[in-house]
Amino acid sequence: MVIGAHVPTAGGLKTALKVGTEIEAEALQIFPSAPLQWKIRGWSDDDCAGFKAEWPKKFSEIVFHGIYLTNLAGASAENVEKTKTALIDTLTLAPKIGVRGTVFHPGTYNGGIEKNATQIKTLIKEILNATPDDSLLVYENSAGSTIGATLEDLAWLIENSSDKNRVAVCLDTCHAFAAGYDITTKEGYDEYIEKVESLIGLDKVFCWHLNDSKFGLGEKRDRHENIGQGKMGAEPFRILLNDPRWASTAGYLEVPGFSDTGPDLKNVTILKELRA
Numbered sequence: 001m002v003i004g005a006h007v008p009t010a011g012g013l014k015t016a017l018k019v020g021t022e023i024e025a026e027a028l029q030i031f032p033s034a035p036l037q038w039k040i041r042g043w044s045d046d047d048c049a050g051f052k053a054e055w056p057k058k059f060s061e062i063v064f065h066g067i068y069l070t071n072l073a074g075a076s077a078e079n080v081e082k083t084k085t086a087l088i089d090t091l092t093l094a095p096k097i098g099v100r101g102t103v104f105h106p107g108t109y110n111g112g113i114e115k116n117a118t119q120i121k122t123l124i125k126e127i128l129n130a131t132p133d134d135s136l137l138v139y140e141n142s143a144g145s146t147i148g149a150t151l152e153d154l155a156w157l158i159e160n161s162s163d164k165n166r167v168a169v170c171l172d173t174c175h176a177f178a179a180g181y182d183i184t185t186k187e188g189y190d191e192y193i194e195k196v197e198s199l200i201g202l203d204k205v206f207c208w209h210l211n212d213s214k215f216g217l218g219e220k221r222d223r224h225e226n227i228g229q230g231k232m233g234a235e236p237f238r239i240l241l242n243d244p245r246w247a248s249t250a251g252y253l254e255v256p257g258f259s260d261t262g263p264d265l266k267n268v269t270i271l272k273e274l275r276a
């Protein structure tokens with residue numbers, strides 16, 4: 001597995017490259033904009049072009065993590081419209097800096113997927129139709145109480161996307177564990193991956209998020225912890241990082257960091273040591 005990390009862009013895209021280099025990450029994840037604001041700010045065309053030319057010299061991939069506010073099952077027309085605009089703007093911005101995948105949280109259940117099936121399908125279709133073909137919508141699994149808690153949810157989203165070549169999934173280790181999938185043992189991990197393969201397909205796993213968990217198995221609490229410091233421990237990461245099926249897939253750290261500054265050199269080093 002390629003070891004990546006979420007890095008800041010405060011001060012511009014050059015900050016992402018600087019931090020990514022300092023912490024010796026091999027791939028980077030960034031926000032297109034402040035994650036708790038609807039407006040996708042992006043960067044100037046010059047900055048985008050410069051970044052697009054620069055990052056492949058040091059990193060194998062850059063992905064976007066969409067803003068936190070979007071909700072495919074949004075309860076109001078206003079929320080649905082804002083979700084659509086934010087995701088269209090993000091997927092349009094992505095290719096300008098060489099980003100293929102935009103990982104995002106599908107949203108709340110708001111009564112269930114089936115109840116909102118028409119709205120979700122329509123929204124996905126409108127977003128894909130309005131954005132470049134080389135820009136992918138990547139559904140992330142959730143920690144238990146929102147859409148994506150089960151692999152069946154993710155399979156439903158892929159199945160109901162108007163263009164299956166434009167969608168994929170991101171699997172977050174902390175979220176899977178919090179949602180009740182015990183991937184901390186070899187047997188549990190194998191069982192989980194078999195399920196991913198049969199329901200979604202391994203080729204549809206665009207990336208992973210590598211986070212330990214502050215809370216226990218099935219507690220449905222989304223609180224990330226540094227690798228090896230949480231309820232999962234380091235062992236599951238050793239199994240995952242050395243699984244040859246993910247040799248060219250990136251996994252991104254979204255941990256608090258040992259100095260509470262986010263993904264750091266120490267977490268990256270721990271993962272590199274686990275990756276034999």
Ligand SMILES: [Zn+2]
Nearest residue numbers: 140172209254
């Ligand atoms: Zn995540």
Ligand SMILES: [Zn+2]
Nearest residue numbers: 175222223224
């Ligand atoms: Zn999380």
